[in-house]
Structure formats: structure tokens, C-alpha cells
Amino acid sequence: MPHLQVSQPEQESQRQLRAAAAALGRRRFLSITSTAAALAFTTNLPGSAHAAEADARTAVRADPFTLGIASGDPLPGSVVLWTRLAPEPFETGGGLPKARIPVRWEIAHDSRFRRVVRRGTAIAHPELNHAVHVEAGGLAPDRVYHYRFRAGAWTSPTGRTRTAPAPGADLAELRLAAVSCQAYHDGYYTAHRHLAEEDVDLVFHLGDYLYEYAVDASGGARKYTDRRLPDIFNKETVTLEDYRLRYALYKSDPDLRAAHAAHPFLMTWDDHETENNYAGDVPEDGGSSQDFLVRRAAAYRAYWENQPLRRPQRPDGPDMRLHRRLRFGRLAQFDILDTRQYRSDQAYGDGAHHPGPESEDPRRTMTGAAQERWLIDGWHASDALWNVVPQQVTFSERRTDSTPQYKVSMDAWDGYPASRERILAGAEAAGVENLMVLTGDVHKGYAYDIKRDFRDQKSRTMGTEIVATSITSGKDGEDKPANWDAYTGANPHMKFYNGRRGYVTVRLGRQQARADFRTVSAVTKPGAPVTTAASFVTEVGRQGLHQV
Incomplete structure (x- = not known):
């Protein structure tokens, strides 16, 4: 990795974090109160620096809403509203003073804000890079709302969101979309523009919201001719400021902003929000866990700052609880997993390998023991018709070929077969009849039947x-x-395989679920139309995909 230039304050912050991590060793530091302050960047949290409150009319001299707005994690009576003030998004600090800036927000029944139902003022703290997370409460269940922010003389674009249905509501249908893997340097976000126009109730982002890799001045495959990106993006992300600026680059894209403004998002991460193929506290290259946890703390903090997440998801140093459960009436329970933070290191390296004693070790885990128990206990308590598991990496077996020496991905659940077996046994014991797993990661569209025994x-x-x-x-x-x-040929339970870019929409109903694979013909140039590559249904009480 090339030498990276960081500021003097950030060098000191990293020195303190490394010293604390080294003193405690690997992950043990997470439970030690005496060093929790340093590891949680306590010297750079709201209130610790006693930043003065600025007059937004004078502090904000240009449009601060360059990174758009977003909403997420809807509950029956509330939803998270997000924005970040950044008049100069590609500058450290976003072009704002190191001061607390008041931001007014309002949420209404209509897009013209004639029927405002809630309003208030939030503080954009410089320690959180002037990000704002509003947990707007007192709302009606299963209702569409419109929201916006104001800072000084500036008003944000208007967003559209909706709350979850009441716990016992009998829904006829729920419409959702799933997206993943949006490397800025690999093309335009045309799929997000089409997603913004879809009639869905919510969107699951299944990981790789950003990539840590360098982005050159021409935007990689975008091949900009009308502008040049700053050199600050032409390096791998490592420090907190690196990750913050990379989110600014991604969120500056108008198509991504449009998708966020149109729908509430439920977020989970995969590896690239931190580093490719990391596993727990083990970095990709197998280097120092202590150094990597410093990087992980920076990545997790930047992730929270830039996504519409609730207070329980706010990180504590390099630890962040992202797995969580949401209910949509009696129709669906969503158990959102984190398959990166707690997993065992990949067997036989990170790539494809024939299964063997190392990968089949029953002690290996994809989720960690606590998250595994949480998932299975949640199934036992569920009375939802559909139990949906949004997560990151391929769950079903995926053999490379039909020979006895076939290989599977050691980074996916195939590399953790004992962990997968415990999950399937738990679903069986809980009596889960209508299970759907939503996955990202592999840059392909797949549809699988989940077999009790893939052999x-x-x-x-x-x-x-x-x-x-x-x-x-x-x-x-x-x-x-x-x-x-x-x-x-090697995977008869694989019912669909397509290599185009796009997203998937799913309609969950009382009788069946329907999945539509929506694809675009190109992303290296903007404006491609969207088409449906294939559609499948699975029936309530009779699982198995059928093409329609």
C-alpha cells in the first residue's frame, strides 16, 4: 500500500488507538472500560470538543445539501431522516467551520408541506462531520410521508418515505427492492435512477455501498471528459477522513441521491465498506489485527455518519451492532444480518477451494454465536407469514463444476458449512415455512431453491x-x-443466473412471492433502459421457484 499522508491530529488519534489496542490485544479491548474512551474516538465526539454553536445564516454560505437526503429503518410510528451538511463535499470538513450548526426538519403528509405533522431542530455536530440523524416519531403506521431539511437560507430537496405497518396489521402485499455493490469507478448509477421510479415500499442495501479502492481523476470506467476528480480519491481508504471523503464522492452522484430520496433504505454492509474480504478482526493480507481494528473503527464510524441508521447502531470504536429485526405487520419479519464483523477467518485463503477439513470444522462461524442465537430465537418467536433474511454473501451451495474436485467460494456460506447447517436446523426446528434469503456480493443475479441438504x-x-x-x-x-x-449444470437448485447490472424487486403476498430481476444493458455509459431479465414465484406453504 502506498504511503498515505494524514494530518497531525489524525496521526495522534491513530497512535492512541494503536497503543490501546496493542495493550489489550486483538478484540479483548472491546470490553475494557479503561481504554474504551480512546478506542471510541471519545476525544472527537459531540460535546467533547465543546464546539460553539454557529448561526447557520452566516456559517452556511452555499448550498449545504450537496450529498442529498435519505430515510431508513421505518417502524410503525417513526422513521430515520438523514442528511449531511457539506457545501464543499470534497474538502475536509465539507467547507464548514468546526461549529455546531442547527438544522431544521419537517415531515408532512404532502410534498408541498401544507400539512406538516412533525417538525424540529437537530444539531449538525462537527465531530460527526455535520451529519444529522433525526428519529422522527409520533407518526401514523403504514403511511407515506414527505420530509425536508433547512439550514440557514437553504432548503434541501424533498424526500419521500413511509412508516412500517402496525404490528398486527394484515397486509395484502409488500413491495421491496434489493441492491448491492456500487463501485463508483466501474460505471454510472443508472440502475439507481430506475430504482427511484419503481413502486416499492422499501429498499434493502445488501452491502458494498462504497469501495476502498482508488478512483482516478476520470472516475475510472465513467471516463469523465467534462471534469476531473481531485487527487484525494486516487488512493485506498484507510483513515477516518479517507472514508468520509469517499462517501462524499459516492453520495455526490445524482442517481444515488434520487434513489435515497424516493424510498426508505434498510442498510447492511459487506466487506468493501472497510476492506476487501476482511473477516472479523483479520485484514485481507493477514496482517496486524491491532492496526486493522483502528482502520475498522474509522470505517464503521464513517458508515454510521453517512447512513440513515438509528442510535443503537452508532459504533463504539471498532464495534457496531448492525444486525437487527424489523416487522411489517403479520406479513413479514426481516432479520438483517452482519456476516463480516463476527465471522471466522476464511479457510484456505479467500478464493475458491475444494471443501476440506479446514472449511468443514464445526467450530467455524459466519455470524458469531450470539447473532446465530438471536436469529434462531427470532424465528421461534415469529408469527409472520414470510421470514426474510437480508444478508451479504451467497447462502446456497454454488459449485464451480460437476467434477469430484469442484470448488466453492471460501468467502461465502460454502466456506462455513457447519454454520449454514446450524441455521437450517434452527429454521426447521422453529417451523419456518416461508423462508427467503436476500443476498448481494457476487455481481450476478441468481435464484436458488434452498435445499435442506444440498448433497x-x-x-x-x-x-x-x-x-x-x-x-x-x-x-x-x-x-x-x-x-x-x-x-x-453443477447446481440444479440454481434456477437463474445472469451477469448484467441492476437490482431485484420482490412482491410478498399472502399466496405467493414474486421476484423480478431488473437489468440494464450498460453502466460504462449513462442512460441505458431497464428491462426484466426474468421473473419467478414461490408459493406460500410450498417453497420452490417457478419461472413466470
């Missing part, structure tokens, strides 16, 4: 897995990848 295709179909392709990662892609015959 026996006659075994029970436990549910279905819908894998959303990438928004841009992998560039344009193709309808039929080169390994299509090998993959489909």
Missing part, C-alpha cells in the same frame, strides 16, 4: 434465495457469463 437434491426445499446483482461492480457484464453451463 441430496431430493431433500426438502427450505426456502428460496434471491441474489441481487451489482449496481455497477463488474462493469457492463453479460446476460450469459462464460461459466453459465458449468454453474447451472
